[in-house]
Amino acid sequence: MYQKTIIFLTILLTSLRSCSSSYPFDPRYDHAMSPSVYYETNHQHGHITHNRLTKTRHAYAPRSSPGAFNVNSFGAKANGSDDSQAFMKAWEAACSSEGTVYIVVPENRAYTLKPVKFSGPCKSSLIVFKIYGKIKAWKNQSDYKERGFWIVFQTVDNLLVEGGGRIDGNGKTWWPKSCKINPELPCQEAPTAVTFVECNNLMVRNIRLENAQQMHMRIQKCENVKALNLMVTSPGDSPNTDGIHVTGSRNILIQNSIIRTGDDCISIVSGSENVKATGITCGPGHGISIGSLGAHNSEAYVSNVVVSKSTLIGTTNGVRIKTWQGGHGMAKNIIFQDILMQNVTNPIIINQNYCDQPKSCPEQESAVQVSNVLYKNIHGTSSRPEAVIFACSKSIPCQGITMQNVKVVDLISKQDVSKASCSNVKLDTKGSVSPLCTDHS
Ligand SMILES: *[C@@H]1O[C@H](CO)[C@@H](O)[C@H](O)[C@H]1NC(C)=O
Numbered sequence: 001m002y003q004k005t006i007i008f009l010t011i012l013l014t015s016l017r018s019c020s021s022s023y024p025f026d027p028r029y030d031h032a033m034s035p036s037v038y039y040e041t042n043h044q045h046g047h048i049t050h051n052r053l054t055k056t057r058h059a060y061a062p063r064s065s066p067g068a069f070n071v072n073s074f075g076a077k078a079n080g081s082d083d084s085q086a087f088m089k090a091w092e093a094a095c096s097s098e099g100t101v102y103i104v105v106p107e108n109r110a111y112t113l114k115p116v117k118f119s120g121p122c123k124s125s126l127i128v129f130k131i132y133g134k135i136k137a138w139k140n141q142s143d144y145k146e147r148g149f150w151i152v153f154q155t156v157d158n159l160l161v162e163g164g165g166r167i168d169g170n171g172k173t174w175w176p177k178s179c180k181i182n183p184e185l186p187c188q189e190a191p192t193a194v195t196f197v198e199c200n201n202l203m204v205r206n207i208r209l210e211n212a213q214q215m216h217m218r219i220q221k222c223e224n225v226k227a228l229n230l231m232v233t234s235p236g237d238s239p240n241t242d243g244i245h246v247t248g249s250r251n252i253l254i255q256n257s258i259i260r261t262g263d264d265c266i267s268i269v270s271g272s273e274n275v276k277a278t279g280i281t282c283g284p285g286h287g288i289s290i291g292s293l294g295a296h297n298s299e300a301y302v303s304n305v306v307v308s309k310s311t312l313i314g315t316t317n318g319v320r321i322k323t324w325q326g327g328h329g330m331a332k333n334i335i336f337q338d339i340l341m342q343n344v345t346n347p348i349i350i351n352q353n354y355c356d357q358p359k360s361c362p363e364q365e366s367a368v369q370v371s372n373v374l375y376k377n378i379h380g381t382s383s384r385p386e387a388v389i390f391a392c393s394k395s396i397p398c399q400g401i402t403m404q405n406v407k408v409v410d411l412i413s414k415q416d417v418s419k420a421s422c423s424n425v426k427l428d429t430k431g432s433v434s435p436l437c438t439d440h441s
Protein backbone atom coordinates (compact mmCIF):
# COMPACT_ATOMS: atom_id res chain seq x y z
CA MET A 1 0.00 0.00 0.00
CA TYR A 2 2.70 2.40 1.06
CA GLN A 3 4.71 1.62 -2.06
CA LYS A 4 1.67 2.06 -4.19
CA THR A 5 1.10 5.44 -2.64
CA ILE A 6 4.68 6.51 -3.31
CA ILE A 7 4.46 5.39 -6.91
CA PHE A 8 1.19 7.17 -7.33
CA LEU A 9 2.55 10.34 -5.75
CA THR A 10 5.56 10.31 -8.05
CA ILE A 11 3.34 9.90 -11.08
CA LEU A 12 1.06 12.65 -9.89
CA LEU A 13 3.90 15.08 -9.20
CA THR A 14 5.43 14.35 -12.57
CA SER A 15 2.17 14.92 -14.31
CA LEU A 16 1.52 18.15 -12.45
CA ARG A 17 4.98 19.35 -13.34
CA SER A 18 4.54 18.53 -17.00
CA CYS A 19 1.16 20.20 -16.83
CA SER A 20 2.63 23.43 -15.54
CA SER A 21 5.44 23.45 -18.08
CA SER A 22 2.90 23.17 -20.86
CA TYR A 23 1.34 26.49 -19.92
CA PRO A 24 1.61 29.10 -22.59
CA PHE A 25 2.25 31.89 -20.14
CA ASP A 26 5.66 33.40 -20.46
CA PRO A 27 7.11 33.81 -16.98
CA ARG A 28 8.65 37.14 -17.98
CA TYR A 29 5.27 38.36 -19.02
CA ASP A 30 3.80 37.07 -15.80
CA HIS A 31 6.29 39.01 -13.81
CA ALA A 32 5.85 42.18 -15.80
CA MET A 33 2.10 42.21 -15.99
CA SER A 34 0.98 40.89 -12.71
CA PRO A 35 2.52 40.42 -9.32
CA SER A 36 2.90 36.79 -8.45
CA VAL A 37 1.10 37.40 -5.20
CA TYR A 38 -1.37 40.15 -5.75
CA TYR A 39 -3.50 38.92 -2.95
CA GLU A 40 -1.77 37.50 0.02
CA THR A 41 -3.77 34.76 1.59
CA ASN A 42 -3.71 35.14 5.30
CA HIS A 43 -4.66 31.85 6.81
CA GLN A 44 -4.34 33.07 10.36
CA HIS A 45 -7.05 35.63 10.00
CA GLY A 46 -8.87 34.10 7.10
CA HIS A 47 -8.86 37.14 4.90
CA ILE A 48 -7.03 38.47 1.92
CA THR A 49 -4.88 41.54 2.12
CA HIS A 50 -5.04 43.91 -0.76
CA ASN A 51 -1.77 45.04 -2.19
CA ARG A 52 -2.71 48.51 -3.42
CA LEU A 53 0.74 49.56 -4.48
CA THR A 54 1.14 46.68 -6.85
CA LYS A 55 -2.34 47.19 -8.19
CA THR A 56 -1.81 50.83 -9.06
CA ARG A 57 1.49 50.14 -10.67
CA HIS A 58 0.04 47.55 -13.03
CA ALA A 59 -3.51 48.64 -13.50
CA TYR A 60 -2.90 51.05 -16.35
CA ALA A 61 -0.24 49.18 -18.23
CA PRO A 62 -2.33 47.37 -20.84
CA ARG A 63 -4.94 50.02 -21.52
CA SER A 64 -3.04 51.98 -24.10
CA SER A 65 -1.27 49.06 -25.71
CA PRO A 66 -2.49 48.08 -29.20
CA GLY A 67 -3.88 44.72 -28.07
CA ALA A 68 -6.05 46.20 -25.30
CA PHE A 69 -9.80 46.25 -25.67
CA ASN A 70 -11.45 48.34 -22.99
CA VAL A 71 -15.12 47.54 -22.55
CA ASN A 72 -15.86 51.27 -22.21
CA SER A 73 -14.69 51.78 -25.79
CA PHE A 74 -17.35 49.32 -26.88
CA GLY A 75 -20.14 51.16 -25.12
CA ALA A 76 -20.19 49.74 -21.61
CA LYS A 77 -21.79 52.30 -19.28
CA ALA A 78 -21.50 50.80 -15.80
CA ASN A 79 -24.70 52.65 -14.86
CA GLY A 80 -26.91 49.68 -14.06
CA SER A 81 -28.20 49.05 -17.55
CA ASP A 82 -27.12 45.94 -19.43
CA ASP A 83 -23.48 46.03 -20.55
CA SER A 84 -23.35 42.56 -22.03
CA GLN A 85 -23.45 43.75 -25.69
CA ALA A 86 -20.40 45.93 -25.06
CA PHE A 87 -18.56 43.05 -23.41
CA MET A 88 -19.44 40.77 -26.31
CA LYS A 89 -18.09 43.30 -28.81
CA ALA A 90 -14.87 43.68 -26.83
CA TRP A 91 -14.57 39.90 -26.72
CA GLU A 92 -15.13 39.53 -30.47
CA ALA A 93 -12.52 42.20 -31.20
CA ALA A 94 -9.98 40.57 -28.91
CA CYS A 95 -10.72 37.04 -30.03
CA SER A 96 -10.23 37.91 -33.68
CA SER A 97 -6.89 39.67 -33.13
CA GLU A 98 -3.51 38.02 -33.21
CA GLY A 99 -0.93 37.79 -30.46
CA THR A 100 -1.53 38.60 -26.83
CA VAL A 101 -4.71 40.59 -26.30
CA TYR A 102 -6.27 42.20 -23.25
CA ILE A 103 -9.86 42.79 -22.40
CA VAL A 104 -9.98 45.50 -19.80
CA VAL A 105 -12.77 46.00 -17.28
CA PRO A 106 -11.83 49.29 -15.61
CA GLU A 107 -11.65 49.67 -11.88
CA ASN A 108 -14.00 51.56 -9.56
CA ARG A 109 -16.95 50.81 -11.77
CA ALA A 110 -19.67 48.19 -11.63
CA TYR A 111 -20.79 46.64 -14.90
CA THR A 112 -24.04 44.72 -15.16
CA LEU A 113 -24.20 41.68 -17.38
CA LYS A 114 -27.05 39.55 -18.62
CA PRO A 115 -26.05 35.95 -19.41
CA VAL A 116 -23.02 36.11 -21.74
CA LYS A 117 -21.06 33.51 -23.62
CA PHE A 118 -17.47 34.27 -24.59
CA SER A 119 -16.71 31.67 -27.21
CA GLY A 120 -13.58 30.52 -28.98
CA PRO A 121 -11.60 29.32 -30.71
CA CYS A 122 -9.77 32.63 -31.00
CA LYS A 123 -7.03 33.88 -33.31
CA SER A 124 -5.09 35.33 -30.40
CA SER A 125 -2.30 33.36 -28.76
CA LEU A 126 -3.27 34.53 -25.27
CA ILE A 127 -6.33 36.38 -24.03
CA VAL A 128 -5.93 38.24 -20.76
CA PHE A 129 -9.28 39.17 -19.26
CA LYS A 130 -8.37 41.92 -16.82
CA ILE A 131 -11.11 42.51 -14.31
CA TYR A 132 -10.15 45.50 -12.22
CA GLY A 133 -13.66 46.66 -11.44
CA LYS A 134 -16.82 44.80 -10.61
CA ILE A 135 -19.07 42.68 -12.77
CA LYS A 136 -22.51 42.03 -11.37
CA ALA A 137 -25.36 39.89 -12.53
CA TRP A 138 -28.54 41.12 -14.21
CA LYS A 139 -31.39 40.55 -11.80
CA ASN A 140 -34.34 39.72 -14.03
CA GLN A 141 -34.45 35.93 -13.97
CA SER A 142 -36.59 35.61 -17.08
CA ASP A 143 -33.62 36.85 -19.10
CA TYR A 144 -31.67 33.71 -18.19
CA LYS A 145 -32.77 31.55 -21.09
CA GLU A 146 -30.40 28.72 -20.18
CA ARG A 147 -31.02 28.58 -16.47
CA GLY A 148 -27.67 27.03 -15.57
CA PHE A 149 -25.43 29.80 -16.86
CA TRP A 150 -24.46 33.41 -16.33
CA ILE A 151 -20.91 34.04 -17.58
CA VAL A 152 -19.55 31.30 -19.83
CA PHE A 153 -16.17 30.89 -21.49
CA GLN A 154 -16.47 28.18 -24.10
CA THR A 155 -13.76 26.45 -26.14
CA VAL A 156 -11.24 29.17 -25.40
CA ASP A 157 -7.62 28.05 -25.13
CA ASN A 158 -4.85 30.10 -23.50
CA LEU A 159 -6.99 32.31 -21.34
CA LEU A 160 -5.94 34.23 -18.26
CA VAL A 161 -8.56 35.86 -16.04
CA GLU A 162 -7.17 38.16 -13.36
CA GLY A 163 -7.06 41.75 -12.15
CA GLY A 164 -8.14 41.98 -8.51
CA GLY A 165 -11.76 42.82 -9.28
CA ARG A 166 -14.91 41.01 -8.38
CA ILE A 167 -17.71 39.05 -9.96
CA ASP A 168 -21.00 39.23 -8.07
CA GLY A 169 -23.86 36.88 -8.98
CA ASN A 170 -26.51 38.81 -7.05
CA GLY A 171 -27.59 35.46 -5.67
CA LYS A 172 -29.91 36.81 -3.04
CA THR A 173 -32.65 37.21 -5.63
CA TRP A 174 -32.29 33.51 -6.53
CA TRP A 175 -31.70 31.78 -3.18
CA PRO A 176 -35.25 32.14 -1.77
CA LYS A 177 -36.53 30.35 -4.89
CA SER A 178 -34.47 27.24 -4.19
CA CYS A 179 -36.30 24.11 -3.03
CA LYS A 180 -33.56 23.77 -0.41
CA ILE A 181 -34.81 26.97 1.17
CA ASN A 182 -38.52 26.65 0.35
CA PRO A 183 -39.44 22.95 0.03
CA GLU A 184 -42.78 23.86 -1.53
CA LEU A 185 -41.10 25.13 -4.68
CA PRO A 186 -40.02 22.83 -7.52
CA CYS A 187 -36.28 22.02 -7.57
CA GLN A 188 -34.88 24.12 -10.40
CA GLU A 189 -31.37 24.90 -11.42
CA ALA A 190 -29.98 28.40 -10.90
CA PRO A 191 -27.05 29.81 -12.88
CA THR A 192 -23.44 29.00 -12.15
CA ALA A 193 -21.74 32.39 -11.94
CA VAL A 194 -18.69 31.57 -14.08
CA THR A 195 -18.42 28.44 -16.22
CA PHE A 196 -15.38 27.39 -18.22
CA VAL A 197 -16.25 24.71 -20.76
CA GLU A 198 -13.60 23.03 -22.86
CA CYS A 199 -10.96 25.60 -22.04
CA ASN A 200 -7.40 24.28 -22.18
CA ASN A 201 -4.51 26.18 -20.61
CA LEU A 202 -6.56 28.35 -18.36
CA MET A 203 -5.45 30.42 -15.41
CA VAL A 204 -7.82 32.28 -13.11
CA ARG A 205 -6.20 34.24 -10.35
CA ASN A 206 -6.51 37.21 -8.02
CA ILE A 207 -10.19 37.77 -8.33
CA ARG A 208 -13.19 37.59 -6.04
CA LEU A 209 -16.29 35.61 -6.80
CA GLU A 210 -19.24 36.33 -4.60
CA ASN A 211 -22.93 35.65 -4.09
CA ALA A 212 -23.28 33.24 -6.98
CA GLN A 213 -26.80 32.38 -8.03
CA GLN A 214 -25.81 28.72 -7.53
CA MET A 215 -22.21 27.49 -8.00
CA HIS A 216 -19.50 30.13 -8.13
CA MET A 217 -17.14 28.58 -10.64
CA ARG A 218 -17.37 25.47 -12.74
CA ILE A 219 -14.46 23.91 -14.59
CA GLN A 220 -15.96 21.57 -17.14
CA LYS A 221 -14.11 19.43 -19.69
CA CYS A 222 -10.98 21.56 -19.33
CA GLU A 223 -7.32 20.60 -19.28
CA ASN A 224 -4.38 22.36 -17.62
CA VAL A 225 -6.10 24.77 -15.31
CA LYS A 226 -4.71 26.84 -12.47
CA ALA A 227 -7.01 28.64 -10.09
CA LEU A 228 -4.90 30.72 -7.74
CA ASN A 229 -5.43 33.33 -5.04
CA LEU A 230 -9.18 33.38 -5.31
CA MET A 231 -11.58 34.66 -2.72
CA VAL A 232 -14.96 32.97 -3.04
CA THR A 233 -17.71 34.05 -0.68
CA SER A 234 -21.42 33.81 -0.14
CA PRO A 235 -23.52 33.31 3.01
CA GLY A 236 -23.23 29.99 4.83
CA ASP A 237 -26.94 29.39 4.37
CA SER A 238 -27.09 30.12 0.64
CA PRO A 239 -28.28 27.00 -1.26
CA ASN A 240 -25.96 24.92 -3.49
CA THR A 241 -23.39 27.68 -3.75
CA ASP A 242 -20.37 25.43 -4.28
CA GLY A 243 -17.11 27.34 -4.50
CA ILE A 244 -15.19 25.61 -7.27
CA HIS A 245 -16.70 22.65 -9.08
CA VAL A 246 -14.47 20.43 -11.23
CA THR A 247 -16.14 18.08 -13.68
CA GLY A 248 -14.68 16.00 -16.51
CA SER A 249 -11.38 17.88 -16.29
CA ARG A 250 -7.69 16.98 -16.07
CA ASN A 251 -4.56 18.57 -14.63
CA ILE A 252 -6.18 21.02 -12.31
CA LEU A 253 -4.44 23.01 -9.60
CA ILE A 254 -6.46 25.03 -7.10
CA GLN A 255 -4.16 26.88 -4.77
CA ASN A 256 -4.04 29.53 -2.03
CA SER A 257 -7.68 30.38 -2.00
CA ILE A 258 -10.26 31.25 0.61
CA ILE A 259 -13.68 29.76 0.07
CA ARG A 260 -16.66 30.51 2.30
CA THR A 261 -20.00 29.45 0.91
CA GLY A 262 -23.20 27.53 1.57
CA ASP A 263 -22.12 24.28 -0.08
CA ASP A 264 -18.91 22.41 -0.92
CA CYS A 265 -15.87 24.68 -1.01
CA ILE A 266 -14.50 22.43 -3.72
CA SER A 267 -16.36 19.58 -5.38
CA ILE A 268 -14.69 17.18 -7.76
CA VAL A 269 -16.95 14.98 -9.82
CA SER A 270 -16.96 12.43 -12.57
CA GLY A 271 -14.38 12.33 -15.31
CA SER A 272 -11.83 14.33 -13.34
CA GLU A 273 -8.23 13.26 -12.86
CA ASN A 274 -5.00 14.82 -11.61
CA VAL A 275 -6.63 17.39 -9.41
CA LYS A 276 -4.66 19.10 -6.69
CA ALA A 277 -6.12 21.50 -4.13
CA THR A 278 -3.62 23.03 -1.76
CA GLY A 279 -3.52 26.01 0.56
CA ILE A 280 -7.30 26.18 0.81
CA THR A 281 -9.10 27.81 3.71
CA CYS A 282 -12.65 26.51 3.69
CA GLY A 283 -15.63 27.47 5.84
CA PRO A 284 -18.40 28.02 6.30
CA GLY A 285 -19.48 25.39 3.84
CA HIS A 286 -19.82 21.68 3.34
CA GLY A 287 -16.10 20.96 3.10
CA ILE A 288 -13.96 19.59 0.30
CA SER A 289 -15.74 16.79 -1.54
CA ILE A 290 -15.12 14.16 -4.12
CA GLY A 291 -18.59 13.54 -5.46
CA SER A 292 -21.30 13.14 -5.41
CA LEU A 293 -20.73 10.26 -7.80
CA GLY A 294 -23.02 7.68 -9.35
CA ALA A 295 -26.35 9.48 -9.11
CA HIS A 296 -29.21 7.87 -11.09
CA ASN A 297 -27.19 4.66 -11.55
CA SER A 298 -24.55 6.53 -13.53
CA GLU A 299 -20.94 5.56 -14.14
CA ALA A 300 -18.30 7.79 -12.55
CA TYR A 301 -14.52 7.89 -12.54
CA VAL A 302 -12.35 10.16 -10.43
CA SER A 303 -8.66 9.48 -9.86
CA ASN A 304 -5.41 11.03 -8.66
CA VAL A 305 -6.68 13.71 -6.34
CA VAL A 306 -4.55 15.43 -3.70
CA VAL A 307 -5.97 17.78 -1.09
CA SER A 308 -3.21 19.20 1.08
CA LYS A 309 -2.16 22.02 3.41
CA SER A 310 -5.70 23.14 3.98
CA THR A 311 -7.80 24.35 6.88
CA LEU A 312 -11.49 23.70 7.38
CA ILE A 313 -13.34 25.94 9.79
CA GLY A 314 -16.87 25.29 11.05
CA THR A 315 -17.79 23.20 8.02
CA THR A 316 -20.35 20.38 8.02
CA ASN A 317 -17.78 18.02 6.47
CA GLY A 318 -14.02 18.06 6.32
CA VAL A 319 -12.71 15.83 3.57
CA ARG A 320 -15.51 13.81 2.07
CA ILE A 321 -16.11 11.17 -0.57
CA LYS A 322 -19.79 10.78 -1.40
CA THR A 323 -21.40 8.30 -3.75
CA TRP A 324 -24.98 7.27 -4.44
CA GLN A 325 -26.15 3.68 -4.27
CA GLY A 326 -26.62 2.07 -7.65
CA GLY A 327 -23.71 3.81 -9.40
CA HIS A 328 -20.75 2.22 -11.18
CA GLY A 329 -17.11 3.11 -11.73
CA MET A 330 -14.49 4.17 -9.23
CA ALA A 331 -12.92 6.87 -7.11
CA LYS A 332 -9.29 5.92 -6.55
CA ASN A 333 -5.81 7.21 -5.67
CA ILE A 334 -6.82 9.99 -3.36
CA ILE A 335 -4.64 11.71 -0.77
CA PHE A 336 -5.83 14.00 2.00
CA GLN A 337 -2.74 15.31 3.70
CA ASP A 338 -1.72 18.05 6.17
CA ILE A 339 -5.22 19.16 6.99
CA LEU A 340 -6.37 21.13 9.99
CA MET A 341 -9.96 20.76 11.13
CA GLN A 342 -11.55 23.34 13.40
CA ASN A 343 -15.03 22.64 14.67
CA VAL A 344 -15.96 20.37 11.79
CA THR A 345 -19.09 18.22 12.03
CA ASN A 346 -17.81 15.22 9.99
CA PRO A 347 -14.04 15.71 9.63
CA ILE A 348 -13.34 12.47 7.76
CA ILE A 349 -16.16 10.83 5.88
CA ILE A 350 -16.77 8.35 3.11
CA ASN A 351 -20.49 8.06 2.49
CA GLN A 352 -21.57 5.50 -0.05
CA ASN A 353 -25.22 5.99 0.85
CA TYR A 354 -25.38 9.59 -0.21
CA CYS A 355 -28.95 10.65 -0.96
CA ASP A 356 -29.59 14.32 -1.66
CA GLN A 357 -33.21 14.21 -2.78
CA PRO A 358 -36.58 14.67 -1.09
CA LYS A 359 -37.54 10.98 -1.08
CA SER A 360 -35.34 8.30 0.42
CA CYS A 361 -33.02 6.30 -1.82
CA PRO A 362 -33.66 2.58 -2.23
CA GLU A 363 -30.96 0.10 -1.26
CA GLN A 364 -29.00 -1.05 -4.30
CA GLU A 365 -26.19 -3.53 -4.84
CA SER A 366 -23.91 -1.69 -7.22
CA ALA A 367 -21.71 1.19 -6.13
CA VAL A 368 -18.85 3.40 -7.23
CA GLN A 369 -15.80 1.60 -5.86
CA VAL A 370 -13.67 3.67 -3.47
CA SER A 371 -10.05 2.57 -3.26
CA ASN A 372 -6.54 3.66 -2.36
CA VAL A 373 -7.29 6.64 -0.13
CA LEU A 374 -4.68 8.03 2.25
CA TYR A 375 -5.52 10.27 5.20
CA LYS A 376 -2.22 11.60 6.51
CA ASN A 377 -1.42 14.26 9.12
CA ILE A 378 -4.94 15.32 9.85
CA HIS A 379 -5.52 17.12 13.11
CA GLY A 380 -8.07 19.26 14.88
CA THR A 381 -11.49 19.26 16.41
CA SER A 382 -14.82 17.68 15.64
CA SER A 383 -18.11 19.14 16.80
CA ARG A 384 -19.70 15.68 16.89
CA PRO A 385 -18.54 12.56 18.71
CA GLU A 386 -18.28 10.65 15.44
CA ALA A 387 -15.20 12.24 13.93
CA VAL A 388 -14.57 9.50 11.39
CA ILE A 389 -17.22 7.83 9.27
CA PHE A 390 -16.52 5.15 6.71
CA ALA A 391 -19.96 4.13 5.51
CA CYS A 392 -18.94 1.91 2.63
CA SER A 393 -20.94 -0.30 0.32
CA LYS A 394 -21.76 -3.79 1.55
CA SER A 395 -21.38 -5.31 -1.91
CA ILE A 396 -18.31 -3.28 -2.97
CA PRO A 397 -16.36 -2.42 0.20
CA CYS A 398 -13.81 0.41 0.38
CA GLN A 399 -10.32 -0.91 -0.26
CA GLY A 400 -6.84 0.31 0.54
CA ILE A 401 -7.91 3.00 2.97
CA THR A 402 -4.97 4.19 5.08
CA MET A 403 -4.92 6.51 8.05
CA GLN A 404 -1.56 7.80 9.16
CA ASN A 405 -1.02 10.29 12.00
CA VAL A 406 -4.57 11.35 12.42
CA LYS A 407 -5.82 12.94 15.61
CA VAL A 408 -9.22 14.53 15.81
CA VAL A 409 -10.51 15.42 19.26
CA ASP A 410 -13.74 16.67 20.71
CA LEU A 411 -14.35 20.38 20.16
CA ILE A 412 -15.39 21.19 23.72
CA SER A 413 -13.40 18.82 25.92
CA LYS A 414 -10.37 18.63 23.60
CA GLN A 415 -10.25 15.02 24.71
CA ASP A 416 -9.99 11.82 22.74
CA VAL A 417 -13.64 11.05 23.19
CA SER A 418 -14.32 10.99 19.49
CA LYS A 419 -15.44 7.79 17.82
CA ALA A 420 -15.04 6.24 14.43
CA SER A 421 -17.91 4.53 12.72
CA CYS A 422 -16.71 2.10 10.12
CA SER A 423 -18.51 -0.36 7.92
CA ASN A 424 -17.32 -2.42 4.98
CA VAL A 425 -13.85 -0.88 4.89
CA LYS A 426 -10.40 -2.45 4.47
CA LEU A 427 -8.45 -0.11 6.70
CA ASP A 428 -4.77 0.16 7.45
CA THR A 429 -3.33 2.48 10.12
CA LYS A 430 0.16 3.88 10.57
CA GLY A 431 1.61 6.06 13.31
CA SER A 432 -0.88 7.31 15.85
CA VAL A 433 -4.49 7.34 14.79
CA SER A 434 -7.39 8.58 16.86
CA PRO A 435 -10.25 7.86 16.80
CA LEU A 436 -9.78 4.27 15.66
CA CYS A 437 -12.48 2.10 14.19
CA THR A 438 -13.70 -0.31 16.78
CA ASP A 439 -16.36 -2.02 14.78
CA HIS A 440 -14.86 -2.23 11.33
CA SER A 441 -15.23 -5.29 9.25
C1 LIG B 1 -27.18 54.28 -18.86
O1 LIG B 1 -26.63 55.01 -19.93
C2 LIG B 1 -27.31 54.82 -21.19
C3 LIG B 1 -26.56 55.58 -22.26
O2 LIG B 1 -26.14 56.84 -21.84
C4 LIG B 1 -28.74 55.30 -21.06
O3 LIG B 1 -29.43 55.08 -22.28
C5 LIG B 1 -29.42 54.54 -19.93
O4 LIG B 1 -30.73 55.03 -19.73
C6 LIG B 1 -28.63 54.65 -18.65
N1 LIG B 1 -29.22 53.74 -17.68
C7 LIG B 1 -29.45 54.11 -16.43
C8 LIG B 1 -30.06 53.05 -15.56
O5 LIG B 1 -29.18 55.20 -15.98
Ligand SMILES: *[C@@H]1O[C@H](CO)[C@@H](O)[C@H](O)[C@H]1NC(C)=O
Nearest residue numbers: 138139140141142143144145
Ligand atom coordinates in the same frame (compact mmCIF):
# COMPACT_ATOMS: atom_id res chain seq x y z
C1 LIG C 1 -38.12 40.72 -16.89
O1 LIG C 1 -37.95 40.38 -18.26
C2 LIG C 1 -39.14 39.99 -18.90
C3 LIG C 1 -38.80 39.47 -20.29
O2 LIG C 1 -37.58 39.95 -20.76
C4 LIG C 1 -40.10 41.18 -18.92
O3 LIG C 1 -41.30 40.81 -19.56
C5 LIG C 1 -40.38 41.61 -17.49
O4 LIG C 1 -41.16 42.77 -17.48
C6 LIG C 1 -39.08 41.89 -16.74
N1 LIG C 1 -39.36 42.10 -15.34
C7 LIG C 1 -38.92 43.15 -14.66
C8 LIG C 1 -39.26 43.21 -13.22
O5 LIG C 1 -38.27 44.03 -15.18
Ligand SMILES: *[C@@H]1O[C@H](CO)[C@@H](O)[C@H](O)[C@H]1NC(C)=O
Nearest residue numbers: 284313314315343344383411
Ligand atom coordinates in the same frame (compact mmCIF):
# COMPACT_ATOMS: atom_id res chain seq x y z
C1 LIG D 1 -18.81 25.65 15.59
O1 LIG D 1 -19.47 25.76 14.34
C2 LIG D 1 -20.84 26.03 14.47
C3 LIG D 1 -21.46 25.91 13.09
O2 LIG D 1 -20.75 26.63 12.16
C4 LIG D 1 -21.03 27.39 15.11
O3 LIG D 1 -22.40 27.67 15.24
C5 LIG D 1 -20.36 27.38 16.47
O4 LIG D 1 -20.44 28.67 17.05
C6 LIG D 1 -18.91 26.96 16.35
N1 LIG D 1 -18.34 26.79 17.69
C7 LIG D 1 -17.14 27.23 18.00
C8 LIG D 1 -16.70 26.96 19.41
O5 LIG D 1 -16.40 27.79 17.21
